[in-house]
Amino acid sequence: xxxxVFLTRxxxxxxxxxxxxxxxxxFLINAIGNPIELMMAxxxxxxxxxxxxxxxxxxxxxxxxxxxxxxxxxxxxxxFGTSIVYNQPVGSLILTWGWQTLKIQVPAILIxxxxxxxxGVTAAxxxxxxxxxxxxxTALLGQSLPAFFLGILLIFVFSYTLDWLPxxxxxxxxxxxxxxxxLDALWHMVLxxxxxxxxxxxxxxLLMRSNMVDVLKSDFIAAMRASGIPxxxxxxxxxxxxxxxxxLTYLGLLIGLMLGTAPVTESVFTWPGxxxxxxxxxxxxxxxxxxxxxxxxxxxxxxxxxxxDVIYVLIDPRISLE
Amino acid sequence: MAxxxxxxxxxxxxxTSRKPLLSVDGLVKSYPLNRRGLFRQKVTGEIRAVNDxxxxxxxxxxxxxxxxxxxxxxxxxxxxxxLVPPSSGTIRLGDTDVCATFSRDRRPEVLALRRQMxxxxxxxxxxxxxxxxxxxxxxxxxxxxxxxxxxQWDGAVEALLERVGLPAExxxxxxxxxxxxxxxxxxxxxxxxxxxxxxxCDEPVSSxxxxxxxxxxxxxxxxxxxxxxxxxxxxxxxxxxxxxxxxIAVMYLGNLVEIGEVDEIxxxxxxxxxxxxxxxxxxxxxxxxxxxxxxxxxxxxxxKRPSGCVxxxxxxxxxxxxxxxVPPLAAPDGAHAFACHNPR
Numbered sequence: 073x074x075x076x077v078f079l080t081r082x083x084x085x086x087x088x089x090x091x092x093x094x095x096x097x098x099f100l101i102n103a104i105g106n107p108i109e110l111m112m113a114x115x116x117x118x119x120x121x122x123x124x125x126x127x128x129x130x131x132x133x134x135x136x137x138x139x140x141x142x143x144x145x146x147x148x149x150x151x152f153g154t155s156i157v158y159n160q161p162v163g164s165l166i167l168t169w170g171w172q173t174l175k176i177q178v179p180a181i182l183i184x185x186x187x188x189x190x191x192g193v194t195a196a197x198x199x200x201x202x203x204x205x206x207x208x209x210t211a212l213l214g215q216s217l218p219a220f221f222l223g224i225l226l227i228f229v230f231s232y233t234l235d236w237l238p239x240x241x242x243x244x245x246x247x248x249x250x251x252x253x254x255l256d257a258l259w260h261m262v263l264x265x266x267x268x269x270x271x272x273x274x275x276x277x278l279l280m281r282s283n284m285v286d287v288l289k290s291d292f293i294a295a296m297r298a299s300g301i302p303x304x305x306x307x308x309x310x311x312x313x314x315x316x317x318x319x320l321t322y323l324g325l326l327i328g329l330m331l332g333t334a335p336v337t338e339s340v341f342t343w344p345g346x347x348x349x350x351x352x353x354x355x356x357x358x359x360x361x362x363x364x365x366x367x368x369x370x371x372x373x374x375x376x377x378x379x380x381d382v383i384y385v386l387i388d389p390r391i392s393l394e
Numbered sequence: 395m396a397x398x399x400x401x402x403x404x405x406x407x408x409x410t411s412r413k414p415l416l417s418v419d420g421l422v423k424s425y426p427l428n429r430r431g432l433f434r435q436k437v438t439g440e441i442r443a444v445n446d447x448x449x450x451x452x453x454x455x456x457x458x459x460x461x462x463x464x465x466x467x468x469x470x471x472x473x474x475x476x477l478v479p480p481s482s483g484t485i486r487l488g489d490t491d492v493c494a495t496f497s498r499d500r501r502p503e504v505l506a507l508r509r510q511m512x513x514x515x516x517x518x519x520x521x522x523x524x525x526x527x528x529x530x531x532x533x534x535x536x537x538x539x540x541x542x543x544x545x546q547w548d549g550a551v552e553a554l555l556e557r558v559g560l561p562a563e564x565x566x567x568x569x570x571x572x573x574x575x576x577x578x579x580x581x582x583x584x585x586x587x588x589x590x591x592x593x594x595c596d597e598p599v600s601s602x603x604x605x606x607x608x609x610x611x612x613x614x615x616x617x618x619x620x621x622x623x624x625x626x627x628x629x630x631x632x633x634x635x636x637x638x639x640x641x642i643a644v645m646y647l648g649n650l651v652e653i654g655e656v657d658e659i660x661x662x663x664x665x666x667x668x669x670x671x672x673x674x675x676x677x678x679x680x681x682x683x684x685x686x687x688x689x690x691x692x693x694x695x696x697x698k699r700p701s702g703c704v705x706x707x708x709x710x711x712x713x714x715x716x717x718x719x720v721p722p723l724a725a726p727d728g729a730h731a732f733a734c735h736n737p738r
Contacts, residue, residue, distance in 0.1 A: 290520055291515050291516075291517060291520040291521035292520065292521050292522055292523040292524075294472075294477050294513075294515070294521070295513065295515060295521045295522075295581075295584065296523075296534070297477055298475055298477060298508065298512065298513040299508065299512070299534065299535040299538060299584070299587075299588065300504065300505050300508035300509065300535070300538050300539060300588075301534065301538050302501070302538075310523070313525070314523070314525065387525065388524075388525055
């Protein structure tokens with residue numbers, strides 16, 4: 073019952089937040105200007121009649137509030153409108169391009185998590201040792217390097233100099249690697265995934281290490297050792313479980329922001345993902361795409377935050393549901 | 395030290411037997427003192443947290459280790475349990491060489507040893523995993539040691555709870571739902587789960603309310619009677635020490651400065667530090683205020699230990715020899731041993 077009340081409250085809050093975000097997206101983009109007038113500037117031959125017809129075709133002759141409510145209503149039916157540039161439904165565009173983004177982001181988060189647990193725990197067990205300093209130094213470097221810089225460095229070394237890996241795109245236009253499209257796709261994924269993994273790993277490792285250092289110092293871990301629980305089990309089951317809880321917040325944020333951070337990576341590697349779609353839409357003022365993609369990114373973030381809260385309550389009995 | 399100046403205490407507890415259960419010989423725990431250079435660390439010295447202490451504990455007996463914070467009593471206790479590996483010295487539990495067993499690291503031997511000695515922690519808030527229910531906390535040692543088949547864990551957990559005076563229905567609660575005294579009872583139940591012979595209690599009541607302390611001390615006394623336990627009781631609270639112990643060992647700056655029967659030490663402390671500790675016990679009667687043998691100055695740094703007798707910098711009766719020569723731990727009258735050149 074208590075859980076139900078908690079979930080309902082959180083859900084209501086998430087819905088209010090989503091409404092606010094959608095209004096912000098709509099009115100901010102609306103404030104940029106009327107896309108038809110901007111198109112007109114590029115195509116001088118347009119007559120008044122054509123302009124009026126285009127305005128009514130895209131529903132731009134209505135007052136902003138009406139248009140917002142119409143957009144919101146269609147959004148609830150997962151109808152994001154039609155792209156001005158591609159003349160395709162925005163929903164299917166987001167799905168196709170979004171899939172490409174997930175293809176590099178999800179593996180990067182999973183690999184980063186595995187590395188962070190391994191190195192974070194090792195460093196924490198040997199606090200102040202050389203391996204601890206090596207891990208921390210690398211992680212700090214990862215946190216402070218600008219993302220695009222490492223991307224360019226990777227391209228320079230592995231594509232330009234060594235010519236081992238492709239520098240752009242998600243697949244070869246002709247002659248896929250080894251004649252296999254799957255292998256070819258994986259081959260193209262290596263560099264973008266490597267770059268994303270490096271950045272995700274940095275913060276995750278530092279978090280893992282500091283949480284683990286605290287947990288390993290606590291008396292309940294000493295109590296487990298004193299009761300004869302094997303050291304491996306103490307570290308990798310009990311201490312890890314306790315140290316992992318604060319990581320969930322960051323992990324939730326990472327998953328939620330997956331689409332939001334995509335533009336940088338995808339620009340560096342010319343990856344045909346949601347980030348590239350988003351950046352192109354901004355340049356071309358393809359406002360249905362900008363609004364649809366923004367709404368999806370916000371929705372993802374709100375959902376993962378909600379999910380993180382729920383997981384927290386499920387795994388930590390101390391967190392009150394009040 | 396007048397006997398009447400001390401709060402009334404129960405009759406001294408009789409030792410049940412004289413078979414040594416735990417014997418500690420020349421225990422040292424030191425930590426390297428590092429100075430970090432540009433590229434590497436340099437070991438510039440060491441901190442001796444525990445400096446060559448020896449004592450033994452008989453079956454069914456309570457030996458208390460007393461001393462100020464930082465005197466090394468907790469480190470000594472944790473070294474015995476190998477929670478921090480000792481630097482040197484030998485520890486024997488019954489017929490087992492503790493250090494050798496841990497360094498051989500053979501699982502059945504280590505488990506058998508761990509089973510015999512258990513630890514009760516100072517802070518019951520920190521020593522219980524906050525995300526585990528009491529049932530999980532108490533069944534984990536049963537699982538690790540395989541003492542009871544899994545089907546009987548629930549029954550064993552409930553029996554343990556009742557043994558320490560908690561209702562069996564509370565097994566599915568979490569530590570944060572209990573008071574400090576109740577949590578300490580859970581900590582004791584966890585230690586008892588493996589049926590140990592020796593319980594090392596590290597200030598088990600110092601983080602509790604005064605009103606609850608007596609309950610926990612009584613519980614410990616009852617359990618000792620029932621289960622024939624031996625206690626190594628670590629405390630800076632001399633009134634609780636007097637209630638619970640047969641013998642007292644006084645530590646100062648990592649050294650053992652006095653050891654002997656509890657009444658002997660309270661009546662005739664040999665070391666000036668012991669005398670100062672005893673005179674600092676608060677008297678619960680304002681009409682019977684007593685003068686205190688206050689010691690002046692601060693505890694010296696463990697990094698720069700005083701030469702000779704470690705206490706000479708604060709001792710009211712220090713002689714020139716005290717700063718030059720380490721006094722041996724000796725028992726001049728055979729009753730109890732202390733390390734002092736100029737005893738009281």
